[in-house]
Structure formats: structure tokens, C-alpha cells
Amino acid sequence: MRYGVTMPLLDPLALTGLARDAEEAGWDGVFVWDGIWGIDVWVALAAVAMRTERIRFGTMLTPLSRRRPWKVASEVMTLDHLSNGRVILPVGLGAVGDEHEHDWFAQVGEETDRKVRAEMLDESLDIIDGLWSGKPFSFDGAHYHLRDVDFSPLPVQQPRVPIWVVGAWPRMKSMRRVLRCDGVLPIKMDANRAMSDMTPDDLRAMKAYIDERRTLTTPFDIIMEAETPGDDPQQAAAIVRPLAEVGMTWWLEAVWGTPETNGGIEGMRARIKQGPPRVE
8 A cells, every 4th residue: 555645736845845744754645736827736746856755746637638748748757757757647537527627627728528528638648658658659639640759768667657547437438548547546427427435345346347457567556535534543544444455555645625734734734744544
């Protein structure tokens, strides 16, 4: 099991301070919201890369439909070099069921149609993987076109930087996308796109589907994000343990949502310093 924290996009100096606190407190990862405007997450993560030594980091998460995939491939590769191979790339459609975020997409002219965003996500995954392959790459899709691109340098991590993707269980189109990636951020969604909590039984069934069908040989992670009480290690472990027992490999503590964050950055720091909800 590995343990990370997720937090909003803060002032870069505050963010790097919290990342260092997380590293010292024994967390394994720091993941930061990828906003549409304001502080740039990639610049902020570069500061995290330079001020930490062990901890992994990435966005949480990047909606690839509003990013040029070759730009993302370059930004992530650069962070991988800055950190000597510690970056992770979590991706998805972005803002599933959140009308406010859809309004933000529309405010700057980004695509809001779910089907089109899914198409752009799939093409972007093809492109990023192709660029990181180390071979001359061309692509001709419905949304993106590349011709004879020689991408360099390659990421430190090989065969690629790990890519985590949101997977809607048991939606098979979404799960087929999961099979081509290196980790899943599970959500539960029925045929009417209604969402509910992912239970241990759901996680077990989803893992069995992935284990049976995934052909890639890279390690695969199952990532869950929620809150635990930092002042009650036994209760915290009781929340995490049932998910770990059925295959979860990363627990992400949403420090921006816990009661301790009522004090803002200092509240986040207090929860981070309490340490991960370890399952022995």
C-alpha cells in the first residue's frame, strides 16, 4: 500500500512546503488539482519536484480534452527529468456530473460534450503513448493530427510515465480505456450515469475484470480517494483496510476536505503531519 494526499492548487510556495511536510511525515505521493485558470499546476509541480527527494506527485486530475496532448507529453516528461522519475499522470474527462465545472469549461470555449471529450481523451492517450515510444510518430484522428514527430528526450521512467485514468464501473467502454493504462481511479456509474459509492465488492469485481483482460506487463494500481480521521489511527485503518484487502494499492487522503482544513493551509498541514492511515 502507498499513501498520498490530494489538495487544491495553492500558492506554489505553500504547496512546496506542504509537499515537504508530506514527505517528512511518511506519505508517498502529493496530487494537486489541475485548474482551468489561475496558478499553473505544471509550474507549481516543478517547484515540488525540485524541493522534494522521494515523494511521487502529479495532477489530480488532468482533463486531456482541454490540453494539447503533445504539450502534456512534454510537460510530464520535463517533470520526470526534474524529479528523476517520480511523476505520475492521472487523466480523465474532468468534471463528471459537475455543472459548475462545465460552466468553467464553457467560459473559456472548451468542449463540454461528454462524448466528444471522451473521443479527445482516447486520441490524446494514443498520442502521448506514441510520442513517448521513442519512435517517429504520426497520427490522424478526428480531433488531432501529427506528422513525423521525433519526440525527445524520453521520460526517465520506462516504458512510460505511469498513466492513471478514471474508470466508471461497470461501464465497459470506460473500462476498456482503463486496460490500456497503468492505474484506475474508480467511480461507480449505472447505465443512467447515476453515481454511487464504490464498495469493496465493487472493487473486487472491477479488479477481477482488469486482471483477466489487461495485457500490458507494467504494474497496475487501484487508487481510492476519501478522508480518514488523522487523530484516530485505528478508525482510519478500519476505513482503509476493507479496500486494501480487495486490491486497492494507493489511498489518497483528501486533506482539502477534512475537518482539520478549517484552518486553511495550516489545517491541511496539521492533517498531513498526522501521517497516513496505515494498514498493518
